[in-house]
Amino acid sequence: MNRGGYYLGIDVGSVSTNIVLVSQDGGIEKKAYLRTSGKPIDVLTQGLVDFSKDVDDDEILGVGTTGSGRQLASVIVGADIVKNEITAHAIASQRVVPDVATILEIGGQDSKIIFLKNGVVNDFAMNTVCAAGTGSFLDRQAERLGIPIEKFGSLALKAKAPTRIAGRCAVFAESDMIHKQQMGHRTEDIVAGLCTALVRNYLSNLARGREIKGPVMFQGGVAANAGIVAAFEEALSQKIIIPQYYDVMGAWGAALIAQKAIEGSALATRRNEAGSAFRGFKNACARYETHSRECGGCSNNCEVIEISTDDIVVARWGDKCGKWSNVHVSA
Amino acid sequence: MDGMIHYVLMEQKPEVSRRAPNITVGLARAMTYYEHGRLWQNFFTQLGCAVCVSPETNKRILENGVAQCSNETCLPVKVMAGHVLELAGKCDTVFIPRYMSTARHELCCPKLCGLPDMIRLNLRNKVDITEVIVDADKGQEKTRKTLAQLAEKIGVSTKSAIEAYEKAVKNKLNADVKARLAADMEIGTLTDKKTVAVLGHPYMIYDRFLSMNLIGKLKAADINVVTPDVFSHHKRIENAYPYFSERNFYAIGSDNLGCAYACAKRPEVAGIIYLTPFACGIDSLVTEFISRHLKAGREVPLMVLSVDEHTGEAGFDTRIEAFLDMLAPV
Numbered sequence: 132m133n134r135g136g137y138y139l140g141i142d143v144g145s146v147s148t149n150i151v152l153v154s155q156d157g158g159i160e161k162k163a164y165l166r167t168s169g170k171p172i173d174v175l176t177q178g179l180v181d182f183s184k185d186v187d188d189d190e191i192l193g194v195g196t197t198g199s200g201r202q203l204a205s206v207i208v209g210a211d212i213v214k215n216e217i218t219a220h221a222i223a224s225q226r227v228v229p230d231v232a233t234i235l236e237i238g239g240q241d242s243k244i245i246f247l248k249n250g251v252v253n254d255f256a257m258n259t260v261c262a263a264g265t266g267s268f269l270d271r272q273a274e275r276l277g278i279p280i281e282k283f284g285s286l287a288l289k290a291k292a293p294t295r296i297a298g299r300c301a302v303f304a305e306s307d308m309i310h311k312q313q314m315g316h317r318t319e320d321i322v323a324g325l326c327t328a329l330v331r332n333y334l335s336n337l338a339r340g341r342e343i344k345g346p347v348m349f350q351g352g353v354a355a356n357a358g359i360v361a362a363f364e365e366a367l368s369q370k371i372i373i374p375q376y377y378d379v380m381g382a383w384g385a386a387l388i389a390q391k392a393i394e395g396s397a398l399a400t401r402r403n404e405a406g407s408a409f410r411g412f413k414n415a416c417a418r419y420e421t422h423s424r425e426c427g428g429c430s431n432n433c434e435v436i437e438i439s440t441d442d443i444v445v446a447r448w449g450d451k452c453g454k455w456s457n458v459h460v461s462a
Numbered sequence: 463m464d465g466m467i468h469y470v471l472m473e474q475k476p477e478v479s480r481r482a483p484n485i486t487v488g489l490a491r492a493m494t495y496y497e498h499g500r501l502w503q504n505f506f507t508q509l510g511c512a513v514c515v516s517p518e519t520n521k522r523i524l525e526n527g528v529a530q531c532s533n534e535t536c537l538p539v540k541v542m543a544g545h546v547l548e549l550a551g552k553c554d555t556v557f558i559p560r561y562m563s564t565a566r567h568e569l570c571c572p573k574l575c576g577l578p579d580m581i582r583l584n585l586r587n588k589v590d591i592t593e594v595i596v597d598a599d600k601g602q603e604k605t606r607k608t609l610a611q612l613a614e615k616i617g618v619s620t621k622s623a624i625e626a627y628e629k630a631v632k633n634k635l636n637a638d639v640k641a642r643l644a645a646d647m648e649i650g651t652l653t654d655k656k657t658v659a660v661l662g663h664p665y666m667i668y669d670r671f672l673s674m675n676l677i678g679k680l681k682a683a684d685i686n687v688v689t690p691d692v693f694s695h696h697k698r699i700e701n702a703y704p705y706f707s708e709r710n711f712y713a714i715g716s717d718n719l720g721c722a723y724a725c726a727k728r729p730e731v732a733g734i735i736y737l738t739p740f741a742c743g744i745d746s747l748v749t750e751f752i753s754r755h756l757k758a759g760r761e762v763p764l765m766v767l768s769v770d771e772h773t774g775e776a777g778f779d780t781r782i783e784a785f786l787d788m789l790a791p792v
Contacts, residue, residue: 199776217784252788254763257781430522431671451675 136192138393139182139409140386141175141208142219142379143167143200146239146266147352148174149379150182153386155192157226161185164352164378167239171200172438175207176416183412193407195219195389197381199241206438206446207419209410211389217255219384221245224348226387227374232344235363235371236380237333237353239266244337246344256337264329264336266352268301269359272308272325276318283322287358290323298328326358330366345369350377417441426450485616486512487592488549488556491519492542493577496664501634502557508626509618514553516545519671523548528771531584537739537770538665539573541672543584546591555590555615560608563599565695568713571744592616594627652730655686656789659725661718661752662737662745664691672769673737674778680735683786688731690721697724715748722752726762732789733763735782740770763788 135155142149148171152161163178195212196204197219205213216236220243224231234245242265246254258265273280287293294316297307304325311321334343347369353359354377363371376383393407417440425432433450447455487506489499499515506513516523519541527544535543542558549556558581561574573580578593594612595604606624613623658680660667667673667689680687690698698720718736725731736752738745749766756762765785767778 199780215780215783215787217780218787252784253761255784255788257777430517430520432521451671 136190137186138386138390139191139194139208140219140379140382140384140389141194141196141201141204141210142198142216142381142385143171143175143196143204144198144216144238144381145241147378148178148198148200149382150175150178151376151379151382151386152182152186153383153390155390157387157390159376159379159383162376162379162382167200171203172207172419172421175204176419179208179412179415183416188409188411188413191407191409193386193389193393194409195385195387195392197385201385202446202448203438207410208415209408211408212385212392214385214388216381217243217245217252217257219381219388220350221247221252221384222387223376223380223384224350224374225250226383228346228348228372231346231348231372233347235333235347235349236351237265237349237359238351241265242333242337242351244333246341254341256339258336264298264301264332268304269325269329269353269356272305275305276322278318278322281355284326284355284357284359286319287323287326287356288361290317290319292320293327294320294324296321296324296328298325298332304328323358323362326356326362327365330359330362334366343367343369346372348372348374350374350380352378354378419445423449426455428452428454484510484512485555486514486553487616488546488553489513489515490542490545490549490556490558491516492545492669493538493665494559494561494574496668498559498561498634501630502559504633505626505630506557508629509616509622511616514549516548519545519669521671524671524771534741535580535584536573536741537672538663538742539577539580539584540771541665541669542577543581546581546585546589550589555592557592557594560593560595562595562597562604564596564713565598567599568716569599571712571714652688652692652728653686654730656732657686657688657728657730658786658789659688659690659692659721659731659734660737661690661721661734663714663718663739663742664689666737666739666769672739674769674773674775676735676737676767676782679779679782680786683782685786688725690717693721693724712744715744718745718748719751722764723755726756726759729760731762733765733785735785736764736766738766738768740768 137160138153140151140153144167146167148165148167150163151159154160161182163181165174165178167174194208194210195214196208196210197214197216201213204210220234220236224234232247236243242258244256245252269283270280273283278286294311296311297303308321308325347367349360349363349371354373360371360373374380420439422437423434426435431451435447435449435455437444438446450456489495489502503513523544524541526547527540530543530547531540546556558578560578561570563569578591582591592612592615594608597604609623609627610620613620660677667677677687695717698717700720701723702716702720722734725734736749738749753764756764765781767781
C-alpha cells in the first residue's frame with residue numbers, strides 16, 4: 132500500500148457493519164461489508180483485525196464513525212468525528228457525482244432520501260418505525276420463496292407481466308404474495324411485482340410528492356438488487372446512478388468528514404500523537420463486555436448500557452438525565 | 463358524541479359534600495397546563511385550596527396512561543391520563559378544565575372540548591374529576607354555571623369562586639408569557655444568532671419527556687431556539703389569516719401556522735422543526751400548509767418530527783443532527 136497515511140471510516144448499521152480505508156486523496160483503498168448479525172462489537176473488532184494486516188496504527192490519520200451504532204463504534208475505535216448517516220451519505224455521494232440532486236438509500240432496516248440543491252443538503256426524510264421495503268424484508272421474502280437474495284433482482288428482470296402486490300405494509304405484502312402464488316402467478320412476476328410495490332411505497336412514504344430531480348444516485352445494500360433499480364428507473368423515468376462502492380457509502384462519507392476535520396484542524400502533520408483520537412488496532416480489538424440494567428433512580432427507569440474492557444468501564448449511555456453517561460470514565 | 467357527553471355529565475353530577483374549603487386539588491402537568499396551569503393554580507389558591515401538581519412526565523406516567531387509554535386516543539391525552547393517575551391518592555379531586563374556546567371566533571381542539579369526559583371514560587371513574595367550562599366564543603355563562611357547581615362541590619360560595627376566577631384571569635393577563643411557563647422553559651427571543659423555531663402544541667414542545675428534550679438538545683448545539691410564544695397570540699393570528707381569510711381553524715392550528723409564517727419573514731430563522739404527536743389531526747393539516755407556504759416563499763428548511771410512545775431516541779437524535787448539519791453544511 133502506498134505510504135502517507137489513511138483515514139478510517141466505520142458505519143455500524145442494524146444489518147451491516149462497513150469499514151473503509153481511505154487514502155489522502157479520498158479514494159477507497161480497502162473496504163469490508165460485514166453482516167452485523169446482532170453482534171456489532173464482535174463483527175467490528177474482527178473487521179479491524181483484518182484491516183490491521185494492511186495498515187499500521189501510526190498510518191491512521193483520523194477516524195470517522197456513522198450509522199445507528201456510531202457511538203458504540205466511536206468508543207471502541209476512538210473516533211475523531213461521529214456523524215449521522217444522512218450527512219455521511221451525502222458527502223460520499225457528492226464525491227462520486229458532484230452535482231447529485233437526489234440520493235436514494237435503502238439499507239437493512241431503514242431507508243432515506245436526501246435532496247441536494249447547489250451542492251448542499253436541502254431536505255431529507257427517513258422511514259419511520261416500519262421496516263417495510265427495506266433490505267430485511269427483501270431478505271425474508273427471498274428466503275420464503277427459496278431464491279438466493281443475490282439472484283432475487285435478476286429474477287425480477289425476467290418477468291413478463293409483473294403481479295400487482297400491496298406494498299403498503301410488509302405483513303400485508305407477504306399475505307398478498309402468498310395469495311398470488313396460490314392463484315398461480317409465476318414466481319418472477321411476483322418478485323417483479325414486489326420490487327415495484329416497494330419502490331411505490333418508498334416514494335410515497337419518503338419523497339411524499341416531492342419532485343425527484345436528476346442526477347439520482349441509489350446506494351445502500353439494496354442497490355445491488357437489479358429488480359429494485361429497474362423499478363426505480365421506471366417510476367422516475369430516468370437513469371439511476373449506482374456508485375461503485377454503493378454498499379459502503381456511509382463509511383466512506385464518515386472517513387471523508389474525518390479527513391476534512393483533521394486537515395482543517397491543522398494537526399494533520401502531527402499524526403496520532405495529537406491529531407487523531409484513534410486508539411490503535413490492538414486496543415480497539417480488545418475484548419469488550421456489555422451490561423445493561425435499569426437505573427431505578429427515578430420513574431423513568433432508563434436502561435443503562437455499560438461497556439467495559441478488562442473490567443474498566445469505557446462508556447455508558449442510555450440514561451436521560453446524564454447521571455451515568457456523564458461519569459468520567461477512564462479508557 | 464353529544465349524547466355521550468350528556469350521559470357522562472348526568473352520571474357525574476357532583477355529590478354535594480360540605481367539606482372544609484381547604485381541600486387539595488390536583489393539577490395534571492399535561493395538555494393545557496403548559497398554557498393555563500398558573501391561572502388555575504392561582505384560582506384554587508385564592509379559594510384556600512392546596513394545589514398538588516403532578517411531576518414532569520416520566521416513563522411510568524406515559525406507560526400508565528397508555529395502559530389505561532383506548533388505542534385510538536392521541537398521545538397527549540394518554541399522557542394526560544397518566545398524570546391524572548399519578549395524582550390519585552394525593553388529592554381530593556383532579557381539576558380538568560374543559561376548554562371549548564379561548565377567544566372569539568376560535569375553537570379549541572375537540573380533544574380539549576371533551577377532555578374531562580375522555581379522562582373519566584378511559585380511567586373508568588377511578589379518579590374524582592372536577593371541571594369548569596371555558597367557552598370564550600359563547601361568553602361567560604357556562605363558565606359561571608360550572609364555577610357555581612365547583613363552588614358547591616368544594617364548599618365555597620359561588621361569589622368567591624367567580625371573583626377568584628376573574629382575578630386569576632386578570633393576573634394571568636397581566637403576567638407576561640414567560641411567567642406562565644415554568645422558569646426554565648425559555649421561549650427564547652429572536653436575536654441575530656442562528657435561530658431554529660420549534661413549533662407544536664405547548665404540551666409537546668415544553669414537555670421535556672415527550673419532546674425528548676428537543677429544546678435542550680438544540681441549545682446544547684449552540685442554537686438559539688424560539689417557540690410560538692415568542693410572538694403574541696394576536697400577532698400569530700394576524701400572520702395566519704391572510705392565508706386563511708375565513709376564521710375556520712382550530713386556535714392551536716392558527717397559532718402554529720401564524721408563527722411559521724411570521725418566522726418565514728425573519729432571515730435569522732434558519733430552520734423550523736415541527737414536533738407533532740402521532741395521529742394529531744390538526745397537525746396533519748397544519749404541517750402540510752406550512753410546508754407548502756415555505757416552498758412558495760423564502761425556502762426555510764422544515765422538519766416535521768413525529769413522536770409516539772414507541773419512538774426511540776436514537777432515530778430522533780439522528781434526525782436532529784442531520785437537520786442541524788443541513789443548516790450548517792460540513
